[in-house]
Amino acid sequence: AQTVTQSQPEMSVQEAETVTLSCTYDTSESNYYLFWYKQPPSRQMILVIRQEAYKQQNATENRFSVNFQKAAKSFSLKISDSQLGDTAMYFCASYLAQGAQKLVFGQGTRLTINP
Amino acid sequence: SAVISQKPSRDICQRGTSLTIQCQVDSQVTMMFWYRQQPGQSLTLIATANQGSEATYESGFVIDKFPISRPNLTFSTLTVSNMSPEDSSIYLCSVAASVNTGELFFGEGSRLTVL
Numbered sequence: 001a002q003t004v005t006q007s008q009p010e011m012s013v014q015e016a017e018t019v020t021l022s023c024t025y026d027t028s029e030s031n032y033y034l035f036w037y038k039q040p041p042s043r044q045m046i047l048v049i050r051q052e053a054y055k056q057q058n059a060t061e062n063r064f065s066v067n068f069q070k071a072a073k074s075f076s077l078k079i080s081d082s083q084l085g086d087t088a089m090y091f092c093a094s095y096l097a098q099g100a101q102k103l104v105f106g107q108g109t110r111l112t113i114n115p
Numbered sequence: 116s117a118v119i120s121q122k123p124s125r126d127i128c129q130r131g132t133s134l135t136i137q138c139q140v141d142s143q144v145t146m147m148f149w150y151r152q153q154p155g156q157s158l159t160l161i162a163t164a165n166q167g168s169e170a171t172y173e174s175g176f177v178i179d180k181f182p183i184s185r186p187n188l189t190f191s192t193l194t195v196s197n198m199s200p201e202d203s204s205i206y207l208c209s210v211a212a213s214v215n216t217g218e219l220f221f222g223e224g225s226r227l228t229v230l
Binding site (some may be wrong): 044046105 | 148156157158159160163173207209212215216217218219220222223224
């Protein structure tokens, strides 16, 4: 089975602070990809960051970075110097390169950045 | 990246009626995906639509309820049939940014409210 779990339904931080969103996943496959997607209020879903399971190095995209712990099946997202525009729903997702080949999403974390 | 346009962006429908959602992509794509996002919930894959073949439905979704057309490589429709209030959701069209990694581009979604 391919499952993704986000245990933080909501989070709130002050602007400029650093925030970490948690995600755990479960798969028996070895070839997979992990993603964080952002869904701003009333706007479309966009990709934040991607991690290939075969890469040991954690992915980074400007203020966004991940902590990929493969053995623990953990994939957290860190947002540094948070901005008001970071306010959104954040979804963790996994994709198996073989087998099901579909993107499976976690429940989402609603992040609010306060001024 | 792909530009994905969905119509309608939102609609209010009466119980028992059917509504067809259109998805137009600005480039030719092999695979298109339809997701449902119920209020406050995560995204659930309804079906995968490949041009020239029948759509592949996920467990819990059937063709009679969610018929899909895929007449060419840039267009697809999803019909929500015989609607009930439980069908009130955002329906999202997406296309594969990469068939290898599972990364998706999303449309802005169609928000349906069934009374």
